[in-house]
Amino acid sequence: MNTATDFDAAVRAAGRGLALFPLPAGGRVPERGWHEEATTDPAALVQLLADGENIGVGCRASRVVALDLDVHEADGPALNGIETLRTQLDIRGLADWPETFTVMTPHQGLHLYFRVPTTCTIGSVSGGRSPLGPGIDIRGPGRRRGGYLVGPGSVVGGLPYLIARDVPVAPLPDWIAALLNPQRG
Template structure:
């Protein structure tokens, strides 16, 4: 159980920060963030950390991306029916550690155990690695997309891990290997590297008519599309949301079609490497927000 005064969690948070890992509070005894915008607000400042953990026995969240980490999460099955897919079962795997072992054998590589390691509340394993320089790797989950396999998740930009010193369901997260954090092996970085982006092509904005109104709308659309296509590696989703809000105001005012705006912004989002499902959710959210402040353009 967490210490009621939060002393153990505070010590753990300060220890993580001393490694230059950005930390933030998680709900006591839970894995969910206790603050919003946690990736931006995560810190290594001992004074801020001490003030935060003086409020409650917060669990320790580590923002992996800003901390320069890639953490490989080797999970355990959660219930008797949580069994491996046939493609993995034929290798006799029973959990995430077995899957990583199979991957190592396929690639002729040793199991990457010589790094800072944490045993999770469920008996799983978190292997901590230094992220490759200049490569903004993202989270992966299981077999999906660039994922490594069943019961193997990775946490990088956009992700968090529960740090050592935390508890969940009455069970602790404990360091099992105190060694330094090793660089992410190159062969694993290659497997996790996002697929190349599609060729950049202009987003065609077709508006009929002439005059100042049409010119204004064309400029507004092109500007918001450029906001997305010109955004930095960690700003794509935020830029897409801002663009959707701005154009959503014009949709609500009857100046633009929601279908057209969604199409323009989705094309821009795909060009910078966003997944279609995530991009559509972000666009829809931005359009809803923009609809609260309809905007019209004088003729």
């Protein structure tokens, strides 16, 4: 069972412009004030991960919106955010999966990161209220601190968050932005 955070994955995420902050080792919930600690400085990551903490990715500090594509059984039918996104792509006649920085979660879900302007105020949405459909949660910069995700290299329940696609963070596609109805300055 692996319990150590993968420092290389954290450095690669910071190199893609993702602002990282510490999460408790093995945990997902940040301590108060997490948004003030978010950094993209690789030298600061050494200190940040010195005690084997997990990492979080701050959406506001990173200027990203992330799609959290869950894959799990629910009380009713299974939720599969990956299939929901494929359906959204098919509806629009888009054959290609978004080419952006992507992290695989411990239960085979995905986090897709998209760059947004500093004026973007898309908030976080979960629990079946996503305008993109079932199984897709939104983590956005919001109006104040914004949302966050567990970052690549973190380990929860002995299972890692792995970089699945190590490419630059792409701009948020217009069709997704239109569905999320961002406030633009």
